[in-house]
Amino acid sequence: MALLRRDPVLIALTVGGVLVVGGLALGPGEPRLKLIAGWLIALVLDLLLFWSARRVRRTLDLPPYADRFWRAFSVAALIFLTGDLVQLWSTVSDPGIDHLVFHPVQSVAAMAGVVVVCAVVLLYRRTRGRSRGRRIRMLLDTAIVNTASVSVAWCLMTRPGRPEAGIEAYVVAIFGCGLVLCAAFLSVRSGLTGETPLTGSAAAPIVAATVVQAVGGILAPSGNAGDSGTQMALTVAPMLMVLAGPRVQLLRGAGGLDGRRWLDRAPRGRYSALPYTGTVVCAAALVIVLATVGLGLSAWGALAGLLVNVALVIGRQFLALAENNALLVGIRNREQRLNALLLHSSEVISIAAPDAGFTYVSPAVERVLGVPASVALGRNSLDILHHDDRAALAADLTTLYSTPGAELTYQGRYRHADGSWRWLEVVAMNLTHEPGIGGVVCNARDVTESRELHERLRYQAGHDELTGLANRRQFTAAVTGRSGDAAVLLLDLDGFKQINDTYGHAAGDAVLRHVADRLRECSGPDDVPARLGGDEFAVLATGVESAERIAAGLRTVLERPAEIAGRPLRVGVSIGVAVGPSADPDHLLNAADLRMYEEKQRTRTYAS
8 A cells, every 4th residue: 555655656646636627627717618628638548548458468467357357448448539539529619518518429439438348347257156146145235235326316316406407417327327336246246256357456446436427427417507617527537536547456466366355355244234225225315305305206216216125125135035044954954964974973073172071972982982972971081091091192182182283193992881991093183273162073983803903913923823922033023122142042842753643743732832831930021932833942031040040940840740631741851041142043042052952962862
């Protein structure tokens, strides 16, 4: 706005306009000379308007619709120029003209120029994002307001004591009201379509010019033998105002040619008071005319305007009622659809207040956790969360509940009504800043079966199926996970093949399970017993002393016969112990294997 106030062209246009309009209306001089001077000025303004509109097109990178509009504007300026040339020739050639009388060619040219611009605006439009009902309602609002405007204009034009002006003056005055109608309609149309050919600040002087021209046609119509200077001033003033539009558009640039910005800034109820205001204006005009003049031409016109206005308002109300009914039906259908989805959903949808108390819980909570939704309301979700998971998620949950817009996805164990624990995967978002929600929205689904399957597969991947001990893969990972040196025991059963051959594989499997149980008994909580394959076992001990203790204990317990397949069997074992860097588990196992075979050889030599 400061840029517009400092622009030298707009300043010169304003100052020059004030001098020209003031000189024509108040300055001395013969009426005929004022008429000729006014039409000469009009020719200059037409040329300037043509040049300014073309400059907007050539200077700015306009979207296609805006480019068509300004091209039509320059064509309209040439049409105005043609009509004003004929009007000047008519005024100069007839010495008897001393007041404003529009030549038919000039009137037709003025109307044709406006029609060209309006046609471009109306024909090259596309509606985006606006419902049909809303478009009709806004057009009805425009018609209602302009009905009130025409009614008031009629009362002023037909008021008693007003000099006769002739049919031409009535046509021009009504055309001026039509300009106001077009300006209002096109503004509404821009909001409906989401695009506009010029910015709001550039449109303002053009719209204001249509209002001035309409008022001038009503208060000082052509054909009226009144003050020709005032008549010409009211004719030239709108032309000067229109000329400011292209200049403002040049200063504003091509940005912002989006009617949605105007509509978005407008309050939602912008058009709600228009029908009633227009009806009140029509009724007031009729009452004033009846009270001051009585029944006559003015009163009948005001009455006709009021009836048309009321009919438009009734049509608008019927449309609004139909839309409201359709909206209520749609809301009920959506509500029923939403309730059905929530009722049969496998996920628990909930809203928790900042203090973590539930303000809404979907019916699925009873299927998932065995708790009715009515009972869950007001309860704290942390009360049924496993204490280990609560401790692990404490920091994340605190951030979630204290930060609007925060999101968190986690899995946790929640207590079922029967006392068991169910794994739930929760996707939570903090919407405390959203009206109508005011809490953390959570979608939770039961993942207990998939979680148990995952744990089972993970366990099977790292454990021996027969004995339940760690397998070679898990054992190797445990060794490399130790820092520094690691102590490893390697065990091989003596005479296991003979047990298999004599008593069968079932007895052999029982022997392996028996040895695995003894390994668990002799190992500490931090030791890792494992079956590497066949009859080969290993233990990762916490140190050398622990390894020696485990080896001694195993020799002792395995010396005692075990009840295998209904008969006592004694299982012999050879044990090798090695200590070394944990980073190389294969080297450790090889070293323990060498010591184990050394012991096996000593045992055989001793037995022989």
